[in-house]
Amino acid sequence: xxxxxxxxxxxxxxxxxxxxxxxxxxxxxxxxxxxxxxxxxxxxxxxxxxxxxxxxxxxxxxxxxxxxxxxxxxxxxxxxxxxxxxxxxxxxxxxxxxxxxxxxxxxxxxxxxxxxxxxxxxxxxxxxxxxxxxxxxxxxxxxxxxxxxxxxxxxxxxxxxxxxxxxxxxxxxxxxxxxxxxx
Amino acid sequence: xxxxxxxxxxxxxxxxxxxxxxxxxxxxxxxxxxxxxxxxxxxxxxxxxxxxxxxxxxxxxxxxxxxxxxxxxxxxxxxxxxxxxxxxxxxxxxxxxxxxxxxxxxxxxxxxxxxxxxxxxxxxxxxxxxxxxxxxxxxxxxxxxxxxxxxxxxxxxxxxxxxxxxxxxxxxxxxxxxxxxxx
Amino acid sequence: xxxxxxxxxxxxxxxxxxxxxxxxxxxxxxxxxxxxxxxxxxxxxxxxxxxxxxxxxxxxxxxxxxxxxxxxxxxxxxxxxxxxxxxxxxxxxxxxxxxxxxxxxxxxxxxxxxxxxxxxxxxxxxxxxxxxxxxxxxxxxxxxxxxxxxxxxxxxxxxxxxxxxxxxxxxxxxxxxxxxxxx
Amino acid sequence: xxxxxxxxxxxxxxxxxxxxxxxxxxxxxxxxxxxxxxxxxxxxxxxxxxxxxxxxxxxxxxxxxxxxxxxxxxxxxxxxxxxxxxxxxxxxxxxxxxxxxxxxxxxxxxxxxxxxxxxxxxxxxxxxxxxxxxxxxxxxxxxxxxxxxxxxxxxxxxxxxxxxxxxxxxxxxxxxxxxxxxx
Numbered sequence: 001x002x003x004x005x006x007x008x009x010x011x012x013x014x015x016x017x018x019x020x021x022x023x024x025x026x027x028x029x030x031x032x033x034x035x036x037x038x039x040x041x042x043x044x045x046x047x048x049x050x051x052x053x054x055x056x057x058x059x060x061x062x063x064x065x066x067x068x069x070x071x072x073x074x075x076x077x078x079x080x081x082x083x084x085x086x087x088x089x090x091x092x093x094x095x096x097x098x099x100x101x102x103x104x105x106x107x108x109x110x111x112x113x114x115x116x117x118x119x120x121x122x123x124x125x126x127x128x129x130x131x132x133x134x135x136x137x138x139x140x141x142x143x144x145x146x147x148x149x150x151x152x153x154x155x156x157x158x159x160x161x162x163x164x165x166x167x168x169x170x171x172x173x174x175x176x177x178x179x180x181x182x183x
Numbered sequence: 184x185x186x187x188x189x190x191x192x193x194x195x196x197x198x199x200x201x202x203x204x205x206x207x208x209x210x211x212x213x214x215x216x217x218x219x220x221x222x223x224x225x226x227x228x229x230x231x232x233x234x235x236x237x238x239x240x241x242x243x244x245x246x247x248x249x250x251x252x253x254x255x256x257x258x259x260x261x262x263x264x265x266x267x268x269x270x271x272x273x274x275x276x277x278x279x280x281x282x283x284x285x286x287x288x289x290x291x292x293x294x295x296x297x298x299x300x301x302x303x304x305x306x307x308x309x310x311x312x313x314x315x316x317x318x319x320x321x322x323x324x325x326x327x328x329x330x331x332x333x334x335x336x337x338x339x340x341x342x343x344x345x346x347x348x349x350x351x352x353x354x355x356x357x358x359x360x361x362x363x364x365x366x
Numbered sequence: 367x368x369x370x371x372x373x374x375x376x377x378x379x380x381x382x383x384x385x386x387x388x389x390x391x392x393x394x395x396x397x398x399x400x401x402x403x404x405x406x407x408x409x410x411x412x413x414x415x416x417x418x419x420x421x422x423x424x425x426x427x428x429x430x431x432x433x434x435x436x437x438x439x440x441x442x443x444x445x446x447x448x449x450x451x452x453x454x455x456x457x458x459x460x461x462x463x464x465x466x467x468x469x470x471x472x473x474x475x476x477x478x479x480x481x482x483x484x485x486x487x488x489x490x491x492x493x494x495x496x497x498x499x500x501x502x503x504x505x506x507x508x509x510x511x512x513x514x515x516x517x518x519x520x521x522x523x524x525x526x527x528x529x530x531x532x533x534x535x536x537x538x539x540x541x542x543x544x545x546x547x548x549x
Numbered sequence: 550x551x552x553x554x555x556x557x558x559x560x561x562x563x564x565x566x567x568x569x570x571x572x573x574x575x576x577x578x579x580x581x582x583x584x585x586x587x588x589x590x591x592x593x594x595x596x597x598x599x600x601x602x603x604x605x606x607x608x609x610x611x612x613x614x615x616x617x618x619x620x621x622x623x624x625x626x627x628x629x630x631x632x633x634x635x636x637x638x639x640x641x642x643x644x645x646x647x648x649x650x651x652x653x654x655x656x657x658x659x660x661x662x663x664x665x666x667x668x669x670x671x672x673x674x675x676x677x678x679x680x681x682x683x684x685x686x687x688x689x690x691x692x693x694x695x696x697x698x699x700x701x702x703x704x705x706x707x708x709x710x711x712x713x714x715x716x717x718x719x720x721x722x723x724x725x726x727x728x729x730x731x732x
Contacts, residue, residue, distance in 0.1 A: 001222070001311050002245050032240035033315040035218050039184070044414065045429060045484055054420040054604075057215030057317060062185050063411060063489065064517055082485040089476055096469035096486040103462035110455055115517055118411055119448040119490035120462040123429065128184050132216040132317075134240060151430055151481055227597065228612060228667055237421075237603040246594060246672065247700055265668040272659055279652035279669040286645035293638055298700055301594055302631040303645040306612065307668035334613055334664055367588070367677050368611050398606035399681040401584050405550070423581030423683060428551050494550050498582040500606060500681075 002030070018171045031172065032134040038161045040131060043080040043124040046154045053141055056133035063125075064115040069108040077101045078126040083152055097122065135172055138165060142173065185213070201354045214355065215317040221344045223314060226263040226307040229337045236324055239316035246308075247298040252291040260284045261309040266335055280305065318355055321348060325356065368396070384537045397538065398500040404527045405496045409446040411489040412520045419507055422499035429491075430481040435474040443467045444492040449518055463488065501538055504531060508539065551579070567720045580721065581683040587710045589680060592629040592673040595703045602690055605682035612674075613664040618657040626650045627675040632701055646671065684721055687714060691722065 022030050040050070044063075051058050068077045079097050081090075100122050107117035133141065138161075144150065145158040166173040205213050223233070227246075234241050251260045262280050264273075283305050290300035316324065321344075327333065328341040349356040388396050406416070410429075417424050434443045445463050447456075466488050473483035499507065504527075510516065511524040532539040571579050589599070593612075600607050617626045628646050630639075649671050656666035682690065687710075693699065694707040715722040 001242050001313050003248050004244055004311075029240060030242050033220055033242065033313065035315075037216055043485070044489070048410065048414050048417070051414070051418055052424070057212060058418070059184050059213050059216065061187055065185070066187050080485075082482045084482065085478070086476065089473055089478055092469050092472045092476075093486060096465055099462055099465035099469075100486075100488070103458050103465075106458045107455055110452065110458075112451070112455060116448045116450065119409070119446075119488060120459060120466075121489045122466070122485060123410070123487045123489070123491075124485035125489075128187075130184050130216065132218075134315075226668070227672070231593065231597050231600070234597070235600055235607070241601070263668075265665045267665065268661070269659065272656055272661060275652050275655045275659075276669060279648055282645055282648035282652075283669075283671070286641050286648075289641045290638055293635065293641075295634070295638055299631045299633065302592070302629075302671060302673035303642060303649075304672045305649070305668060306593070306670045306672070306674075308672075367608050367679050369614050370610055370677075395606060396608050399586055399608065399679065401681075403582055423578060425550050425579050425582065427553055431552050494553075496550050496582065498584075498683075 002027075015171055023171070028136045028139075031136045031139075035132055035134045036138060036165055036168075037130060037132040038164070040129050040157050040161070041080075041126060042129070042153065042157050043082075044121075044127045045123040046151065046157065047127050047129045049145075049151065049154050050129060050131060053133065053137065055137045056131055056141075058129055058131055060129040061127045063118040063121065067108065067114045068121075069105050077104060077121065079122060079124045080126050080153070082124060083156075097124075135165075135169065138162075139172060185210075198354055206354070211319045211322075214319045214322075218315055218317045219321060219348055219351075220313060220315040221347070223312050223340050223344070224263075225310060225312070225336065225340050227304075227310045228306040229334065229340065230310050230312045232328075232334065232337050233312060233314060236316065236320065238320045239314055239324075241312055241314055243312040244310045246301040246304065250291065250297045251304075252288050260287060260304065262305060262307045263309050263336070265307060266339075280307075318348075318352065321345075322355060368393075381537055389537070394502045394505075397502045397505075401498055401500045402504060402531055402534075403496060403498040404530070405494060406523050406527070407446075407492060407494050408519065408523050409490040410487075410493045412517065412523065413493050413495045415511075415517065415520050416495060416497060419499065419503065421503045422497055422507070424495055424497055426495040427493045429484040429487065433474065433480045434487075435471050443470060443487065445488060445490045446492050446519070448490060449522075463490075501531075501535065504528075505538060551576075564720055572720070577685045577688075580685045580688075584681055584683045585687060585714055585717075586679060586681040587713070589678050589706050589710070590629075590675060591678070591702065591706050593670075593676050594672040595700065595706065596676050596678045598694075598700065598703050599678060599680060602682065602686065604686045605680055605690075607678055607680055609678040610676045612667040612670065616657065616663045617670075618654050626653060626670065628671060628673045629675050629702070631673060632705075646673075684714075684718065687711075688721060 018031075022028060040047070042050075047060060051060070077097075077100070081093070085093060100120050103120040104117050107120065108114065142158060142162045142165075145154050146162055147155070150158070162173055201214075205211060223230075225233075230243060234243070260280075260283070264276070268276060283303050286303040287300050290303065291297065325341060325345045325348075328337050329345055330338070333341070345356055384397075388394060406413075408416075413426060417426070443463075443466070447459070451459060466486050469486040470483050473486065474480065508524060508528045508531075511520050512528055513521070516524070528539055567580075571577060589596070591599075596609060600609070626646075626649070630642070634642060649669050652669040653666050656669065657663065691707060691711045691714075694703050695711055696704070699707070711722055
């Protein structure tokens with residue numbers, strides 16, 4: 001439509017058009033017409049970074065309305081273990097999680113609403129967040145969040161998301177050798 | 184995900200959820216995860232208004248790169264007639280169009296690039312523009328652009344777009360009686 | 367500029383123009399040219415909601431780079447007490463805060479980086495966030511966040527912000543009687 | 550605020566902070582808190598490109614409401630001459646402008662509203678547009694629009710805008726030698 005060159009569309013022309021023209025000329029607005037939706041399971045420290053991306057839509061598990069004392073959460077609070085803890089550090093972290101859970105359940109039991117009791121929930125509380133963004137924005141998100149400078153936990157989930165999008169759109173999200181995720 | 188109420192999903196629950204919960208509580212961020220893409224044919228006065236919507240993606244026929252003197256445009260320039268012209272006004276408009284076309288073709292013939300020759304092209308030049316927006320943004324666009332206060336020509340094309348989306352998403356874009364489009 | 371009516375500018379005309387024309391016709395894009403910057407002190411549950419506003423700019427105290435074990439934080443972690451706690455609830459909350467602080471300091475002492483140790487920090491961790499938005503966006507933010515449906519703690523800080531902006535721009539942010547903040 | 554390093558603020562520290570830290574680390578969100586407003590006089594081909602920048606606010610002379618037949622426009626229509634016309638091309642362009650003006654005035658005289666008569670106005674119609682954007686966005690706008698790949702007329706006005714911002718913020722908008730504007 002931009003160049004009124006529709007007559008040049010034929011089998012296989014799209015891939016060439018994307019690589020040879022759009023990416024080369026950085027005429028990336030065309031790539032915005034396709035979107036991808038990803039459901040992330042991460043902690044709330046990570047989700048707080050994610051929602052800073054403006055050109056995206058988010059639906060997130062709400063600490064105002066989700067009551068983690070309820071049966072559907074098995075009356076227990078799911079958390080995400082931070083990477084690289086030593087044995088002693090892990091014991092410290094587990095103790096802190098148990099203290100936070102006890103406090104939350106006690107506050108709820110004594111009548112506090114979830115939106116008040118959430119005060120004691122830790123940053124590593126597990127959250128679910130559904131993110132929809134256009135492909136140009138995903139390119140930008142991955143550039144920032146798959147970088148070694150990113151927080152290791154947002155990097156971890158974004159590398160997984162990128163590998164899924166790479167499988168679908170190899171022209172846009174080239175296949176990277178990701179040797180250091182497991183570290 | 185927001186309320187961790189996935190266990191309540193069942194056949195027919197989506198429509199009820201949209202009407203009875205999301206629209207009622209104005210919890211509209213959920214509706215942002217679906218997008219719709221519309222190709223408009225309109226004039227450049229109308230497209231100049233369209234591209235002011237920020238939460239949308241656009242690909243538009245370029246007056247920098249499209250050469251309207253070329254065979255693929257039949258060596259003639261397509262324009263959109265404004266509504267409601269009297270016979271005399273229509274003759275004035277046609278004469279102006281012919282003068283603009285003559286000037287454009289003459290400039291191109293004498294070596295001017297399309298991006299310079301476009302100076303003489305009229306506001307009512309036909310343009311094509313592909314617009315992708317999420318459904319919440321389309322609700323907002325239609326609210327503004329289907330209003331009687333909108334420019335009659337953006338209203339005309341937006342009413343058509345809305346009727347298409349109404350057919351697909353009747354919960355979000357209720358069916359309006361549009362008695363005055365033809366006027 | 368929109369109506370080329372600059373010749374009608376005179377002392378006192380701006381207020382009339384805003385109330386009698388811009389607000390009345392909802393021609394609010396004009397109001398976007400002025401911005402206001404507010405520094406909030408709130409908890410990270412509240413800041414996680416704030417940063418969802420897209421048409422705004424944020425600079426926030428980083429849990430990746432701020433080391434709360436350092437002298438500049440007095441080697442102690444500042445938290446925000448949630449509203450409406452009973453005596454027993456308050457004791458539960460304080461105990462949880464002390465457990466979280468002990469765990470954080472212990473993790474840092476054993477060599478964890480702040481960006482890992484933050485896992486144990488509570489949702490009610492005090493954060494500072496500087497928010498710049500244009501006045502139209504502030505109108506929208508206040509509409510959502512000063513509503514009784516908002517979380518009580520985002521509402522509390524937003525009512526304060528609104529009262530400051532009301533003092534500067536009484537036409538845009540009318541003076542409300544806010545009787546229920548203290549509750 | 551991000552690093553809680555306020556105690557390091559002293560005379561002259563801001564410039565060092567911007568150059569040595571923010572620009573170096575590309576921690577550019579901080580720069581978003583300052584905005585600049587520029588009033589451009591350009592043609593409507595150029596303004597149609599300008600308003601594609603999403604993170605900006607615009608107030609533009611309206612072809613719906615400005616009646617160019619009125620005395621305040623001296624009953625004549627102002628246009629912007631495209632660059633690089635030869636003598637013959639210039640004569641063609643002037644003739645086209647006169648035809649467009651005659652048609653517009655005739656349509657208005659016969660009762661057409663400005664929003665209908667605008668159909669015959671040329672792309673090179675002079676328009677005024679006030680643009681407010683944050684400094685990070687201006688950096689981005691200048692990168693795209695001051696490039697030799699940009700349309701020569703948007704480049705021309707953007708180079709002027711950039712030179713003004715360079716004078717105020719030399720750290721952000723380094724002084725370029727702009728040898729080719731006049732060509």
